[in-house]
Structures are given as structure tokens and as C-alpha cells.
Amino acid sequence: MSDNDGKKTLGLRGPQSGNVKQSFSHGRTKNVVVETKRKRVVVPKPGAAPKATAGGAQPVKSDPAKRPGGISDAEMERRMKALALAKAREAEETEQRAAEERERAEERERRRQEAEAKEREEREREEKARKKTEEEEERQRKAEEAAARKAVEAAAPAPQPDEARPAPRGSAAPARKAPERDTREKQVKPKGARDDEGRRSGKLTLNQALSGDGGGRQRSLASMRRKQERARQKAMGGQVEREKVVRDVQLPEAITVGELANRMAERVADVVKSLMQNGIMATQNQTIDADTAELIITEFGHKVQRVSDSDVEDVIDTVEDDPTLLKGRPPIITVMGHVDHGKTSLLDAIRNAKVVAGEAGGITQHIGAYQVITESGAALTFLDTPGHAAFTSMRARGAQVTDIVVLVVAADDAVMPQTIEAINHAKAAKVPMIVAINKCDKPAANPDKVRTDLLQHEVIVEKLSGDVQDVEVSAISGKGLDELLEAIALQAEILELKANPDRSAMGAVIEAQLDVGRGPVATVLVQHGTLRQGDIFVVGEQWGKVRALINDKGDRVQEAGPSVPVEVLGLNGTPEAGDVLNVVSTEAQAREIAEYRHNAAKEKRAAAGAATTLEQLMAKAKEDANVAELPIVVKADVQGSAEAIVQAMEKIGNDEVRVRVLHYGVGAITETDVGLAEASGAPVIGFNVRANASARNTANQKGIELRYYSVIYDLVDDVKKAASGLLSAEVRERFIGYAQIKEVFKVSGVGKVAGCLVTEGVARRSAGVRLLRDNVVIHEGTLKTLKRFKDEVAEVQSGQECGMAFENYEDVRPNDVIEIFEREEVERSL
Structure with missing residues (x-):
């Protein structure tokens, strides 16, 4: 056996040993000594009994001499049974795996057949679409050939009268046959020339090949494929490439790139690319001017429609409603009048509610809107406006949106300033008026006086032969409420109030x-x-x-x-x-x-700030230097109350002092409000609102005053008192006496001393004096000394003589008159 990287190869013949190099993670290795031993194979003798089978045959006991040491017959039998069970289990698992493999093969075959069927259907659809396309092209080609033939026949010259006349030399056929010959000559090509116009496009059918139509195609293979693809997508209901739509793009003075792409219905990336090609590096969120945007719109083939910024409000539907679409609507009634004349109480009596009980100080300080359903089923919308003088703008708003004004006048109080103001609002809004004379249940009620007082303001009631309805009512006893509702219903019927409920609100x-x-x-x-x-x-x-x-x-x-x-x-x-x-x-x-x-x-x-010139700013600064200001920060619960407070603050003050509202808003007092007040040393005034926890802590740390109010006239009175404290006290002079100089003496260490006779009143040392000569004031100052004989005295009565010396002034002469007066400071108020 050959070496493997210098290592010994492991074999199975006999006990062999060798070194194996093991590799671990992070480059670590280890040498291991491995020893291999041959497996002992037990071969049964020819006469030995067979072992137990999976079929349940009983195992034969083995020869005890050949067993391993220490194994009994029962143990051996148990081992043989376990071996048989393991073999049986292995056979079952093999059979189960074979069955699963068969199922998987069947599933793959089924999927393959489905895919082939789907592909076959797809090919059939494509073949049908292609055939349909080819048929359409064939029909179109035949129609074009027929049209060309007709055009050639129409263009042929009329036959000559003398047909026997010979044709001109060089002519192979009569003149009237020339067009056909020319056509044939165009179709004949030199032998061996390459037919570029006859390139194969699509499949060539047998009929086309036999008829010779296959060589006349002019479209390329790629063009044919594109057309087939479009036809296939159209047949399958897919997206079909459409022609470019030219749009009218509304272009304001400035527009973002993303919005421009949206209005052109183009991709943002394409618009950014076009801008870059024009040397403009811009992202989709950047703004470009109208000229640049117009250039891009023109490049994309759209039309430009310039609009101004104010045209954005044109989307608001302001067209007049079609009279046929108008339906009746409930009337809007605004209740107006002087403070504490019973407007809210009257409305509570109509609504069976108790709004007055929840009003701070018993006066209305918010504009309220309510809808009342009468016993007859008619709906009435009431607006309850405040009557306090500070709520002028609220009353004006109520009069502008109303249809009918109910002017509430107390029978025991007659016409008051806010009553007159409500009349003026109703006249300015050009709405009809109904006079409700309230508190008629009181002993001091005098409704006729109310009617007479209204004449001064050009309000003539029906009882005095006028056209203004008047009703005597009582919110406490309920008297006249039905008559008031009838008068409102009558007035609403005369107005014929209608609106279109089906348009944008x-x-x-x-x-x-x-x-x-x-x-x-x-x-x-x-x-x-x-x-x-x-x-x-x-x-x-x-x-x-x-x-x-x-x-x-x-x-x-x-x-x-x-x-x-x-x-x-x-x-x-x-x-x-x-x-x-x-x-x-x-x-x-x-x-x-x-x-x-x-x-x-x-x-x-x-623009309002820029319109102020430097001279005006200097004049205003000089004027402000002489005016003391009381800065305040105002937070209210509703917008109308905040407006009313600011308007009331603007009316407080004179040429010497004024109230300056640094900031006003709606909602709770926040830490930001306290910070603003700290910078200006101003108190924070909360009207029906409170400061949150962080604002309270900051105010306590910074020493900022937080004042809470729920009644507007309490707020106005307190601010008036605070502003009055900024006024300089008024100094008043009170004359207490006159003295006439009889003689002038020179006293060492003192200077000139005037010997005087007190002719009127009294002379006091702490008082101020003026020196009059021929009734002209020549000096004003204070007394340095006041003596009677040689004693220093506090005052000298009329008819007595005394000596007087002036502080830092000695030009005194006999017969001069000394005017003696006292100054006292009087506090002023706004």
C-alpha cells in the first residue's frame, strides 16, 4: 500500500497500529495512535442446526463449549430472540421505505404529466394565436395586393384609337401592357442574388412553401417574435404595451422632483436622469423652479400648464348649487343681548337643560351651539353668544353664520350697551331680528319701556306698527316660550331656507x-x-x-x-x-x-414688519421708552376666549402705561409658557386652564406668578389694578399761606434773612416756597430756616412775624411775596 502524505495506511490484516493526525477548529491538530484488529468470523459447522428465523422458528441451543464464558442457556436464548426481532423490524422498515419510494416516484410522474399537459396546452394556445396572426397577415397582404392591382389598372393609359399602329422601336409589348411588365420586372431578381427581404419570419407552412408565398416576407424574425409575444399576452389577458399618453401637467412656481414625476406619470428615476443630463443634480425630494421643470416636461413630450400658488385653492368646490337639488334645512338662530339679560336661561328653558348652572360666575363665556326639536317635529339650531363687553368678536361671528337673531332684552333693565352692539351686528349681517323681552315675571318689568328704547336704534316692533316681531317671555315661569318658537318658525318659513346635502361639506x-x-x-x-x-x-x-x-x-x-x-x-x-x-x-x-x-x-x-421704515422704528422706540409696559402671557381653554382676553387687554392703558400680551394660546400652561414669562418677568394668566406638573415646578423655582381665572371681568379688573401700579403717582400742590417780606437782614453764618409777616394761612418749615416779585415767580425751593425771634419754630400762624432764609438763594428784597405750599402724592388708576 502506498504512503498517503507520509502517513501509514491502516489495514485490516491482523492487529496493526498507526498514527492519525486529527484536525480541529482554529488550526489545532492532534496525533492519535490507532490500532485495528480483525473481526472474528464464526463459521458454523456443517452439522450445526440453523439459527432462529424471522418466521418464528425456535432457536436451537448452541453448543455450551463454544459460548463465551459465563453465558447461560436462558441468556443465550434471549439474545437469539432479540436478534430475530431486530431482523424482522429491519425487514419491515425496508419494505416501508420501498413503499414510500414507490409513492414518491408516482407523485413525480404525476407532476411531470401535469407539467407536460400544461406545456402542451400552452403550445396549443401559442399555435392558435400564431395561426390567427398569420391568417390576419395573409388577409392584409392579399388586400394590399388587390389594392395595388387596382391602383395599377387605374393608372394605365387609355388604349390608342389606331390599334394597328406598330409599337415604338425597343418595345417588346404594346404600351398598355407596360405596367404589368414593369411589375414583373420588379419581382424578377438576378440568379444567385441574396434575398434579404425574404428572411424567414416565423414558421413556414407546407402550403406557403408550395404556393411560393414563403419568400415574400419582409419582417424580421425578432419582429415576428415580438408580435407573437404581444398577441399571446393579449390572448392570456396580460399587460399590453400602450402608446405614450400626452398629459397636461400643471406647473406651479416651484415643485419637487417627485411631485413632477407624479404629475407626468413617469418614473422618478427617469426624471432624475433627465435632470442629470441637463447638468442639474437633484434628488426626488428637492425643489426645482418652474423653468427647469418646464424643460423636463417638454423633453418627456407632455404639455405645460402654468399655474400660480393660489390656484391650489381652486379644488375647493365653490360652484352654485342646482336649485333642483336644494332641500329644506333647519334655521340657525343666534341668541344675543346684554350680559345677565337671561340669554342662556331662556335657551335652557327651551332645551329643558341647565347650562347656566355650569357657567363660572353665572355668565356665558363661550359660544355654544345646540339643536332643539320642537313639539311639531321641526329642528332648530341655536347659537348662544356671550353678552360681556369683551366678547365682541364672538357676537360678530355668531351674527355672520346665522339666519335669525333673537335679541334678548331684560324688561327690568331696558336697552344696554351690548344690546346696541348686538343690534348693529344683526344689521351688518343683514339678518332678520326677533325681540324677546325677558324677565316679564319680575315686579319691576316694563316691556313698553324696552319697545320705546329700541326706537332710538331704528328697531320698530310690531306692537308699535313696525316689522320686527316682539315676544314677552320669562325663562323662569316659561311664559311666552311657545309664542317665541312660533315666531321663529314663521320667520324661518318666510326665509325658505334650503341647502344641498349631497355636495362636499x-x-x-x-x-x-x-x-x-x-x-x-x-x-x-x-x-x-x-x-x-x-x-x-x-x-x-x-x-x-x-x-x-x-x-x-x-x-x-x-x-x-x-x-x-x-x-x-x-x-x-x-x-x-x-x-x-x-x-x-x-x-x-x-x-x-x-x-x-x-x-x-x-x-x-x-411684509407688514418690513414695511416699517427706520424712522418709524426710531419714533416707536422713543415712544415706548416713555411708556411703561405690563407684559403678560395668556392661556385660555378655547380660541374665542383667548381672543376676547387679548382684545380686552389691548383696551387697558393710556399714554403712560399699557398691557402687552407676549403670547396667547389654547390649552394648559406648559413649561414653554413659563420660560417665556421668565425671560420678560411677566405673570402667566390661565383662563379656565391650569399648569401641568412640570410647569408648576418650574414656576416655583423661577418665582413666576401663575394666576388662574374663570370669570373674564375678574381677570380684566386684576390686570387693570396691576397696570395702575405702574402709573407714576400724581403730585398735587396745596397752598397753605402767603408771607410778605418787610426787611432783609444779614446774619453771620446764615446769610440773608428775610423778616416777613404771614399775611394768610400758615408758614411751615417742611413746606415748599416760591418767591414772587411783581406776581412773577423768580425762585422755587425750600426753606433753610424759619425763626420767630431767636427760636427755630416749625410753623408760624397768620398775622405773626418771622424770619425766613432760602436754601441756596439770597436774592430777596423788601415787598417780595413768599408763596407757601405743600405737595401730596395721589395714586392714579386706569
Whole structure:
């Protein structure tokens, strides 16, 4: 045996030993000594009995002399039985493996047959499609040949009158046969020339070969294969390559590469490649200008349609509704009037609710929207507006979205300032008015005085032969409520209020707030269409998708039709109260419109700041230097309240002091608000909101004052007091006496001393004095000394003589008059 890498080869003849090199991981090796021994083979003698078989034959006892030492007959028998069982088990396993192998072979054969059948069907379909294609081509070719023949016959000249005239020399046939000869000559080719136009395209059938049509093909083999592939895909219902569609691409002033590819319906990679070929390295998220985008659009074969940024709002449906699609809608009634005249109480009596009990201070400070179903089944939508002077913008918003204004006037209080303001709002909105004279159950009620006072503001009620309905009501006793509802129903019937519920929804935001658990929430009064859960909308500078709709009773609803007030959840930010909500078709449109409005508002603010000249800035800085400011940070529960507080703060102040709102917003007081207040040394005012834990801890550490209010006039009064503290105290002068100088003496160590006679009042040493000469003030100062005889005294009464010396002034003469006065500081208030 040959060496194997210098190692000894192991054999089986007799006991042999050798070294084996074992290899392990990481390059480790080990030499092992291996010894091999031959296996002893036991050969039975010719006369020996056979061993036990698997068939159950009894094993024969072996010769005890030939057994290994220490094995009994029973042990030997047991071993022989185990051997027989093992052989039987091995035979069964072999048979089972053979059966499984047969099943696998059958399964493979079945799959092969199915694949062959499928392939055969595929070939048959391809053959049918090919034959159909060939038949179509044959028909087309025959039609073209027939058309060519007709064209040749039509182009042949008319026969000569004299047919016997001989043909011209060199002509082999009459002239009228020339076209046919020319055709034949075109078909005949030199012998041995290569027929490039007769290349084989597709399979050549026997009929084509016999008829000679096989050599006239002009299409290449690859072209034929492509056509067959298209026909096969079309027959199998697959994608068929379509012609390029030329699109009108709307192009704004700036557009991202990805959006440009989307509008052209092209691959982004192709657009980026085209930009790179034009020397512009841009990714799909980068913005390119309109000129570059126009070049790319033209290269791709599309048409450019330039649009401006403001055109994004054109997707909002502003078309007039078809009169045939309009349906009746509930009227929107706004309840307005002076504070504490019973507006909310009257509405509670109509709704059988108790809203007043939950209002802080018993006054309404939020605009509320409710829907009431009358006994007749008619639906009425009520808007309850605050009557406090600070809520002017809220009342204006309520008047703008309303159909009917119910002016509530207390019979015991008559017309008040906010009543007049509500009348002006109703006139500006051009909506009809119904006067509800409330508190008629009180002993001091005088409804006629209310009617007379309204005449001063051009409101003439029906009782005074006017056209404005007036109803005497009482929210406490319920008197006149039915008459009020009848008057509203009559007015609504006259107005013939209609809307289209089947169009995209449009509504006005009555109120907006930031809820801790629900996020930004907007109270929306739907005006047109139907707002449904899942609608995508844009409202002011915000957009969103309707996550939930909640009605005035707190129940979730799936949709809200015209004149229905609902709370909308799902905004990405808190909108401004008064914004208009519009439903759009896609999320991209909503985001684009909101972004455009946000940028437009930002540019408008920046332009307003840039329009200020340097001279104006200097003048304003000089003016501000003389004005004391009280900075505050305001956080409120709803947008309308925040607006009302800011407007009230702007009215506080005069030429010397003013209130400056550093920041106002909706929601809880946060750590950011406290940080802003710390930078300016301002208090943080929370209206119906509280500070979170981190904001409270920061405020305690930094010493920032947090003030909480739930009634707006308490807030206004406290801010007024704080601003009044910045006013400089008013200094008032009070004249206490006159003295006339009789003589002037020179006293060593003192200077000139005037001998005076107190002619009126009293002279005090702590008082201020003025020196009058011929009734002209020539000096104002203080007394250095006041003596009577040689004693220093505090005051000298009228009619007595005294000596006076001025501080740092000695130009005194006889007959001069000394005016004596006292200064006192008086605190001022706004």
C-alpha cells in the first residue's frame, strides 16, 4: 500500500497500529495512535442446526463449549430472540421505505404529466394565436395586393384609337401592357442574388412553401417574435404595451422632483436622469423652479400648464348649487343681548337643560351651539353668544353664520350697551331680528319701556306698527316660550331656507379648543353638504381627517347635514374661530392648501414688519421708552376666549402705561409658557386652564406668578389694578399761606434773612416756597430756616412775624411775596 502524505495506511490484516493526525477548529491538530484488529468470523459447522428465523422458528441451543464464558442457556436464548426481532423490524422498515419510494416516484410522474399537459396546452394556445396572426397577415397582404392591382389598372393609359399602329422601336409589348411588365420586372431578381427581404419570419407552412408565398416576407424574425409575444399576452389577458399618453401637467412656481414625476406619470428615476443630463443634480425630494421643470416636461413630450400658488385653492368646490337639488334645512338662530339679560336661561328653558348652572360666575363665556326639536317635529339650531363687553368678536361671528337673531332684552333693565352692539351686528349681517323681552315675571318689568328704547336704534316692533316681531317671555315661569318658537318658525318659513346635502361639506368654525385627551377640537356649524366620518378637510391654516363627530348631546354620530352643529376631532392643529371648513378629495390637496395658506399668512406678517421704515422704528422706540409696559402671557381653554382676553387687554392703558400680551394660546400652561414669562418677568394668566406638573415646578423655582381665572371681568379688573401700579403717582400742590417780606437782614453764618409777616394761612418749615416779585415767580425751593425771634419754630400762624432764609438763594428784597405750599402724592388708576 502506498504512503498517503507520509502517513501509514491502516489495514485490516491482523492487529496493526498507526498514527492519525486529527484536525480541529482554529488550526489545532492532534496525533492519535490507532490500532485495528480483525473481526472474528464464526463459521458454523456443517452439522450445526440453523439459527432462529424471522418466521418464528425456535432457536436451537448452541453448543455450551463454544459460548463465551459465563453465558447461560436462558441468556443465550434471549439474545437469539432479540436478534430475530431486530431482523424482522429491519425487514419491515425496508419494505416501508420501498413503499414510500414507490409513492414518491408516482407523485413525480404525476407532476411531470401535469407539467407536460400544461406545456402542451400552452403550445396549443401559442399555435392558435400564431395561426390567427398569420391568417390576419395573409388577409392584409392579399388586400394590399388587390389594392395595388387596382391602383395599377387605374393608372394605365387609355388604349390608342389606331390599334394597328406598330409599337415604338425597343418595345417588346404594346404600351398598355407596360405596367404589368414593369411589375414583373420588379419581382424578377438576378440568379444567385441574396434575398434579404425574404428572411424567414416565423414558421413556414407546407402550403406557403408550395404556393411560393414563403419568400415574400419582409419582417424580421425578432419582429415576428415580438408580435407573437404581444398577441399571446393579449390572448392570456396580460399587460399590453400602450402608446405614450400626452398629459397636461400643471406647473406651479416651484415643485419637487417627485411631485413632477407624479404629475407626468413617469418614473422618478427617469426624471432624475433627465435632470442629470441637463447638468442639474437633484434628488426626488428637492425643489426645482418652474423653468427647469418646464424643460423636463417638454423633453418627456407632455404639455405645460402654468399655474400660480393660489390656484391650489381652486379644488375647493365653490360652484352654485342646482336649485333642483336644494332641500329644506333647519334655521340657525343666534341668541344675543346684554350680559345677565337671561340669554342662556331662556335657551335652557327651551332645551329643558341647565347650562347656566355650569357657567363660572353665572355668565356665558363661550359660544355654544345646540339643536332643539320642537313639539311639531321641526329642528332648530341655536347659537348662544356671550353678552360681556369683551366678547365682541364672538357676537360678530355668531351674527355672520346665522339666519335669525333673537335679541334678548331684560324688561327690568331696558336697552344696554351690548344690546346696541348686538343690534348693529344683526344689521351688518343683514339678518332678520326677533325681540324677546325677558324677565316679564319680575315686579319691576316694563316691556313698553324696552319697545320705546329700541326706537332710538331704528328697531320698530310690531306692537308699535313696525316689522320686527316682539315676544314677552320669562325663562323662569316659561311664559311666552311657545309664542317665541312660533315666531321663529314663521320667520324661518318666510326665509325658505334650503341647502344641498349631497355636495362636499362646508361649514364655519364656531369655537376651537385644545383638549388634553382628544387633541385639537373644533365646533363646526355645517352650512352646505354633509360632513361624514373619514372626510378629508382643510380649515384655515390647518387640515385633517374627520376621526369622530360628536353632537351637542355628547353622542358620536356618523354624519352631520346642513345647519347641524358638531364637534370635529382629527385636526393637526387648533384652527382660528371663524375659519371656514371645506372638504377636499385627497389628503395631498388638503396639505397643499394648508401649507399655502400658512406661507401666505407668514409672508403677510413679514411684509407688514418690513414695511416699517427706520424712522418709524426710531419714533416707536422713543415712544415706548416713555411708556411703561405690563407684559403678560395668556392661556385660555378655547380660541374665542383667548381672543376676547387679548382684545380686552389691548383696551387697558393710556399714554403712560399699557398691557402687552407676549403670547396667547389654547390649552394648559406648559413649561414653554413659563420660560417665556421668565425671560420678560411677566405673570402667566390661565383662563379656565391650569399648569401641568412640570410647569408648576418650574414656576416655583423661577418665582413666576401663575394666576388662574374663570370669570373674564375678574381677570380684566386684576390686570387693570396691576397696570395702575405702574402709573407714576400724581403730585398735587396745596397752598397753605402767603408771607410778605418787610426787611432783609444779614446774619453771620446764615446769610440773608428775610423778616416777613404771614399775611394768610400758615408758614411751615417742611413746606415748599416760591418767591414772587411783581406776581412773577423768580425762585422755587425750600426753606433753610424759619425763626420767630431767636427760636427755630416749625410753623408760624397768620398775622405773626418771622424770619425766613432760602436754601441756596439770597436774592430777596423788601415787598417780595413768599408763596407757601405743600405737595401730596395721589395714586392714579386706569
